[in-house]
Amino acid sequence: MRVYICPKAHKALKDISKSHKKEDLATKIKESVSEASNFISQKPPSEYPSWIILLGKSGEWSLYKIRVAISGKGKSRGLRVYLACKNDLTLLLIFHLKSKREQYTMKEILEFLKNCLVSIGKT
């Protein structure tokens, strides 16, 4: 399975690496993504571990949320890691939360994707 990271997610991963050197949160995210991708491609939803949530499907694409497995409570809070999957292609989307209590809506995810397209257009 080939995993691509949206440019914004790539920047977020770099920022996380800088601010969480000891925990190496970025490495944990990469490991979790790799593990989740394997499950998604090989197992039916009923066998997914509890940290992979299938949020929905449309056309050939599915949207999953993964909860990053790291030691200690709260380290991954403030981050949302989503995977958009289609056959052997997975896009990794990472969101930063402005506040722990803030909830993401589908509208904001769509806005993020539109911004990704704009940033790709600039490269």
Next chain:
Amino acid sequence: MNEVISLEGLEVTYLQEFKFKFLLFCLKISLRLYLALFYIFGVTEKDLLSYTVCLFNQDKSRAQKYIESIRKSVALLDKRAQMLRLNQAHVEYFLSEANEFLEDISLINASQEQWDQFSNLVSRIAEEKEHLPTI
């Protein structure tokens, strides 16, 4: 075509149902008791989510009722936590778990139009994949 999350093979267990209903019952009596039991039982956002998703497939109106109960409990806790001098760290943890649960449910319930937009946007991003960084 949008498919609402379907976790085939997963069923609501009696223990899940008991935990969930008992917690909601306790909430009506006392916020402190509710929070204490929340930790004793070790109920997490994921438990609430899997329970509600299972219920969602079995009985949508019942599921909506529980989602509304959680929504109310979050609002109530948020409002009264300071007044009751509850442990702020515990309250924050519970609120973020519950909020994340509500967020997941809201995404699962996104409209068909939004799911179509999602599919369209990620397809366009994937077409540009040679410009995307890889993991």
